[in-house]
Amino acid sequence: MAVDKAALFRARCPEADVELPGVGTVRVRGLTRAEVIEIGKGANDGKDMEPYSLSLAMVDPRLTEDEVREWTRVATFGELETLNHEINRLSGIAGRADKEAYKSPPGGSGA
Template sequence: MDKEALFRPRCKETDVEIEGVGTVRVRGLTRAEVKTIGEGVNDGKDMEAQALAWALVDPQLTVDEVRRLFEVASFGEIQLLNETVNELSGIAGLAQKEAYKSAG
């Protein structure tokens, strides 16, 4: 096995159609990014904008640009992007599973 293959970026990517706007390309988040988001949420930071800034491949947006997007996009559009990123990252439904475990 080529050891260097372990260190190459390999997060899944896909296109997401935003009705009336066009297609954006997003990728899954790395383990390190997901961990950073978890730590930031606990600190009360706005990590949703950071997560989408990391995940948007085309067009690439800064955190401030993602915040501008939040001001004009519908909840459903942002939800679609977040759900797609969570799926690609392998964390879709993770929050619900954790909530179920702690309630049981």
């Protein structure tokens, strides 16, 4: 059975709610392959890509990169680590060393 071509181009990143103790529940989504590749390029250039990646993945509340930077100044390490692990799981890169996952996206070079 052939797949409907339009189905290939529909957004379909899974989402999940994440409880942040003492703060509340946020909703995040998995990153697309293109986003993971873009994050990897920045990380490979020595840039701190966490604010960018979290701004992409935050569904509710939506946050800009600057808002994520502000958040990281007051959040515990574990709070953001919990989110990053869930985003990696939703993106299909869980279980890979985080930095390595962004250097080489699942399935190869991205070409």
